[in-house]
Amino acid sequence: MTRHQRTIMIGLMTGMVLNVFEMSVVGTAMPSVVAAMGGLALYNWVFTAFMLTSTVTLPIFGKLGDQFGRKWVYCGGLVAFLAGSIACGLSPSMAWLIASRALQGLGAGAMFPSTMAIVGEIFSPAERGRASAYFGPVFLVGGLLGPVIGGFIVDGLGWRWVFYACVPFGLAAMVIMLSALESKPRQPGPLHLDIAGAVLLITATTPILLATRALDNGLSWQSPQVLGLFALTLLAGAAFVWQENRAVAPIMPMSLMRLPIFAVSAVTEFLESGVLISVTMMLPLLAQGVIGLSPSATGLLMTPFMVLIILANMGTGQAISRLGRYRSLAIAGFVIQSIGLLALALLPPGGTLAHISAGVLAAVGLGMLIPIYTICVQNAVPKAQIGTATAGMQFFSQLGESIGVTLIGMAFSTALLKALPASLRLAGITPDSVADLFRPEALAKMAPTSVVQLRQALAVAFTQVYWIWALMAIAALVITVTLLADMPLRRDEPVFDETDELPVPGT
Template sequence: MAGYTYMLASTIGLPIYGKLGDLFGRKVIFVFAIAVFLLGSVLCGLAQDMTQLIIYRALQGVGGGGLMIGAQAIIAELVSPRERGKYMGMIGAAFGLASISGPLLGGFITDAWDWRWVFYINVPLGAVALVVIISTLQVHKPESSRPRLDYAGTGLLAAVSAAIILITSWGGNTYAWNSPVILGLAALSLVALAGFIAVERRAAEPVMPLTLFRDRNFTLPTLIGITVGIAMFATISYLPTFLQMVNGASATASGLMMLPMTAGMLTATIGTGQLISHTGRYKIYILLGPVIITAGLVMLSRISAESAYAYTSAGMFVVGLGVGCLMQNLLVIVQNSVARKDMGTATSATNYFRQIGASFGIAMFGSVFIGRLDDQMGSLPPGGPMPAREAGISSLTPDLLASLPPQVQQAIVGAFAEALPPVFLLGVPVVLVGLILAFFIQEVPLSDEPGHAQAPAQVPVPETVAGAGRPGGAR
């Protein structure tokens, strides 16, 4: 539950931080986000019960939502789009490394010291960052002295985000997909979304300007980012389950075994970032990314209990390469196509929709996986645990598996080995949709001016496939 509150708070905060940075200045908002994150970290470490931990994790998430956005928007202020690729590549590499190695480091700290140090370790690192930013960072300040906040739009977007996160977190787990709770949340999200669109059309300073979606080089990378979120986070979430339940790896060992995916992401984000800065060409990598991810997902769909780890790691590496070709490079395209006054908003929107895609991907993969596992578990011999749908997948742990009779252990391992790998194929059509969308991206020359889009303010989204030939690919 504490993890849900962090994800909920940070997701809601993503678009809000972007707009606040545009209105009040990136430095002050970034400092605020770090300070709130550190305060939440300290309070989490001091928590005396689960209720306190849930509340403090939400506070930590309020700050956490502005960290990545702040860094990306500040780089956009300081570095031209032409040079931005290599810097964004480094940030993307750090993000990918943290996504996979974070749980591993957390497990190590918990085993070696105490769970509270998982939160305390943020404090010295964040304090150093605060000192450096406050003392050295100089960025552009907004011209408006009295910005007007979009309270109604912010509240409605928060309602939409909260409903989506709860649907994807609870659906198929805590509540059935057709339960009144899930259906009610779905209805709430639709009503709030309709209200949000109506409010944004009239707002003086909309938290997410709808005019941005008229620009194909904003809309298409954002949609492709959703497909990246689905493929990346679903793989990160469910592959460790296979490694633990089928290969017998511990939680810490399964984290280490995920490092090939990190290596692939590091290689591609840094490498393509450097190449984009050198050549000014980026569309080729947006086209290659979905193809590479598809190849990796197909490889992972073929793993079994007898598969060598070298094959599994190769599949992870390939998925990481594909994600690395896309993740930060999509943001470079977006930032090159919007005006300085919308830089933070566009940056945060891109990250926001990728996070929403991640939530849907985890829910989609998990629902199909549990259904397949339930079917496989139906043939277990007497003495095994309840079917997965009734007991919950969290009840099937390596420790529980070790306590069962050998014949039951073998049956459960076989059930997991049969149920999970084919689920990775669910990501293939999603990623291929991203590939189709990538053909319509216009390769606008990258500007040499920091914080400024050389591209036209709005490049219309194509209404027909025939329009794809006009903007074309790399020139």
């Protein structure tokens, strides 16, 4: 790695610290926010607003980075994120905070695809695995220490400083990127902006993300609101495909969607992201609800799993760079993950050492898969379209997270309701009573037999979730084995010229 590459990587990692820290501390600060400003009914919108704007704008900013250069898209996103952070800290009301979080999400939507596209621009395909491994410690430190640091900030300075604390990181990243990253001249020829495509993409994506939130909040599949949102997604999605087929400079070229390696990678990333996010969100529930650990002990249990995921991620990145291949590593990751998840599903319900061992296998497999598909897609497209392809992969990953968490959460709630003994239901205990397992004062009021039965029902419900995770992993494994091509990673500059078009399948 040259000195120039190292400087840019430091800037990108500093910007990533900003994003990871902010995402991990907001949840810690929210109880204090609600206590200060009220607005509990709007609580979820603080997270939904960020998720919406960061997801729907990913392909748009990826395309703009290809057209205008990634330096200005990245730095513009950084400015928006910092402005949103300051506005969050100044919020006089929950509505203001939600709008400010939406602005933060807009900035993140520009920064996320630009980060990996910049890595793809300054490193050859074979070097990108090693370079992407440097982001692993950022996620590890930010994810583990963020809530702890956030708690100290809230206790010592107040919740507003959770948002102000991001500003120094952002300014440091801005100085580094402005000084180190070169400005690429805009591609010659007339400028074509696919405004209609951008509007249709937002119109198609927003309803399905809102539908997942509505389902999370208890609405049924058959409710008019959910059905209407899905119908709007289908109509706008069809219009988006029609528009992209006729646009001069489409946001998401259909030639990219028809490229086999992109299509396979997008579907696989969608499935894998659904597994990854739901595993990390539900493991604390398993630790506290089934095993009966305290919150601090749960944190200690989660730490090795997170470390394993990050170490496997870093190791795979290094291996990709050494081998110049990715398919065998992808297959190995899915095999290890599938074995771990199948073992969890086949073990008797509970939380034993055998369950933890199976979870370790699943964590290693999950971590191995994180860097692979973005690298293989970047290797298969022209350098001038790396931003579009990278943003497309992140877009499908975000969709997989939102939809996967919702569907798995609904399946878990249904399984838990069926697993509750009739005696508990007659006593008025419902799936919502699981929350009592995390409150010592409520737990003390429950009969010991009821506590045992509730933990057993929770363990049985988790078995159903293990099967869903395992089937998703196996489906992704089958897709990878049968359809993923193993293109050698180039160790020099991409063979495509900046003005090349995407290769057409079958030619």
